[in-house]
Structures are given as structure tokens and as C-alpha cells.
Amino acid sequence: MKFFEEKNDFHLTIYLYSEPSSKTLNLKEIKGYLKQILGDIYVEVRKDFITHLLNSKDINEFSKMLAQCKVRDLSSPEFEMDLLPGEIRYEKKLIEHPDVKLSGILYDGGRLDVAFQSLISQEELDFNNIHIIFTNRLFGTFDEKDSRYHARVIICGYPSIISTTGIVEAPAKSKEFYYLKQKYLMLGMEIPHEIINEKFQGNFIEYDDPRLTEIMKGYVMQSVFYHLIYEPFCKEKNCRLYNAHWQKEVINAQLRDPEFCKKHEKILQDIRTREVKLKNQ
Template structure:
């Protein structure tokens, strides 16, 4: 049984982790605490190298890692100055193992759930299609939550990709993200979206629910525990009423 949940801030993002923790505390039978950035609180000497090993060099190659000195130096700078990190995809399972190893032994048990809210893009390998997929969460201990994943992992409206392709055919290059976001109709989260915190509330709850019940996600669209693969479904699950399906409303309130 989960007795304590520790959420970690992501200061280089718009995520208000204290507000997420307050929302969570009203819905779960566990103590909820907030700490500063996980990568500062639980920094280990080999963390930069572990991130370098978890780098995904190609979306279609299973092998990960680039431990050349320059890459490790980059990861060291990213640990010190997180606002300088970006554009890199990491194997979420490898990152999870690295962060688990960084936890103090007394807090590594499953009665204390750690939820690092990260400013990095994480992914998992898909054996079914032979490619990496960006993820919002990697459930387990700790339960990883990626803020960039909220913006990048769930698919945007089809019109977004059509406009991107049209621009590439006309100009020969990929248009800036901001251009596409202004030209495409349809709801989806964008970088630094003010709705980020509200969406994170249910996302963090997914981590608790998995450790407490063994159930990864809810299969009912519109429930905050639903694993949304499309932006429209993500927003419907986290920003629309009711917040939960009937089964999970009994656990976490209306």
C-alpha cells in the first residue's frame, strides 16, 4: 500500500507541482509531499553518464547510448542548467532505473512513491512496429512524468500533419512549430501551455493508481486514468467533466 507520495518540481517548465500535490492529497489515502527537482535532490556522480547511455540516437534503432566525452559533458551541463536541455529523446525505462538507483535505500520501497516531473522527452521501444514512441509517463518506481511528453507524445489533429507536409513541399523544410500551431484548427497542448498543470494532476494520479492497484490505465475514454494517444482524448480526459469513470470516481471522488 502506498503510504507516501513525493512529487518533484520541474522548475524549467510551467508545471505547478505544488498545485498538483494539493489536488492529489484531496483524493488519495496517502501523505503527499513536494520536493525540488529530482535531479538536484538525488544527484549521483554517474547520473550524467546514465542519461548519456539512455539517449535514443535513431527513432528506428533499438540500441541506445552515446557515451562519448562530449555527450557526457552535455549531460553534465543539462543537469546544472536544465533550461539548456532539449531536443533529445531518452529511453524512459533506462532513466527510470537510473533514478531508482539514485534514491536513498530507506525510500526505495513501494510504500513511498516518487514522482519526478521531468523537463525531458522520454520514450519506450515498440516491438510491434520497430520504432521508439514518445511517452507522457513511465509507470513504476519512480513514476516518471514528462512535461514535453504532454506536448509531443499524443498525436495532434490530422490537419496539423497535413499542413506540415504542405509547407515542406512548398519550401523544402519543416516550418517552425509556432507557425503550425497558429495555422491549424483543433485543440492540442502546446509548449508552456497554461493547461499543463491541470493535465498533470490526472497524469500523476496514474502513477499512484498503478502502484496501489496494479492497473496500468483505465480503458474508458474521458477518465483521468485513460492512456490517451491523441491530443483530443488527452484534453477530454483531463479537462472535461466528469473527471472519472464510475468505477474510478468511487476511488478518487467525482
């Protein structure tokens, strides 16, 4: 595997893998955006990743691999547990029905990335090929500092994975929202939709949010920056590469001008003109 190149006459191909359960995610629009922002590159929109790459005879084995990525205990990154046949059957069902919305399971992002990478052929696994997978699976990473898992929107790697469930569930909502949620919970209720609309309209991203495609352009760019210069994130809150932990930060970074900070705007210009200095391992 060769992921770093010294030369600047690279010929990138970006593969975008669909996530059919998200009705407002438009990958053709993201394809157009990438071509506009990165210049002369090839972008291919593919079916959902597993359907596209998994050979049907390997479905049982891959279902097992996915079940092994499930987080069992939010406070431990331990995975040595026996799988129940039902868990494997459940994963198989998900593979066969990628358009079904999911909830309730958290996967270890690093392990999921390894499982996904195992499906990519060697010919497509090098510096010139960037694989960006959209999935509705929710994943997290284990944080040694507070010894627990935290849900994430993106895992940057080979491939990169972006979660359409993560964008709703991972970045925190306002304190006022959680206070109200607690209050309703004590009454055995969820916050009524009218109240959410009235008090928080547009303040956080919901499932099938009409802004999803626009927001995901920034996460796709984080994957691209990771691949090209090994630095997916930016410290500037207004830059699309900002690593947001709150919903309001996501909205600010992805939906308000400017798109990128001056530093990243300059790097993008260098990428377009192939003047960029790529990092070598």
C-alpha cells in the same frame, strides 16, 4: 524492496519533483489536489529530482549513466555503443541547469527509470513512498510490433516519470495539422503562429500551456494507481486514467467532466476510506 502490502492501514507519502523549465507547472496545486482526492496522505514537493538526490561528487558518473539512456536509432533498442566525452559533458550541463528547455534527444524510458531509481535511498523505496518525477527530458519505449520507438508522456514504475516535453510531442495532433505542416515545409517554412492560433486554438498542448497543471493531475493519478493497484490505465475515454495517444484524447480525458469513470471513482472512495484491496505480488 517491498512494493506490495496486504494490510489496508498504509501511510502513503507522495514526493513530487519539480521541473523548473516549465513555468506553468504548479506542484503546490497538484499537492492540494492529491490530498483532496486521496484523503489522509502526506505530499512533499521537492526540487528537481537530480538536484535533490544527486551527491555532487557523483555527477560525472550519473552524467555517464544518463548518456547511456539515449536512443541512438529509432528502429533499434541497441545500446552497446561507446560514449563520446561531449555526450557526457552535455548531460552534466543539463544536470547543472535544470531550468533550460531541451529538445532533440530521446531517451529510453525504461533505462531512464533504472538510472533515476539508483538515486533513491533504500528507506524511501518501498510501498509507502511514491516518487513522481517531472522532467523535461523526452523519452520513449520500443514497440516490438512496429519495431520502433514511440515517445511517451509517462513511464509508470518506481519511480514514475512524467515528461513535460512528452505531453507536447508524444500524443499526435490532428491529420489536418500534419497536412498543413507538410505544406509549409515544402515552402521551407514552419506553420506561422497566427495560422496555428486561428485554425487549431486550444486543440493541442503547447510548451508552457496554461492548462498544464490541470492536465498533469491525471498523469500523477496514473502513477498513483500504478503504485497502488498496478493498473495505471483505463479503457474509458472520459476517465483521467485513459491512455491517450492523440492530443484531442488528452484534452478530453483531462479537461472535461467527469474526472474519473464510475469504477475508478469507487476505487478512489475505497482508498480514502482505506477499504481498498491492494494487489499483492
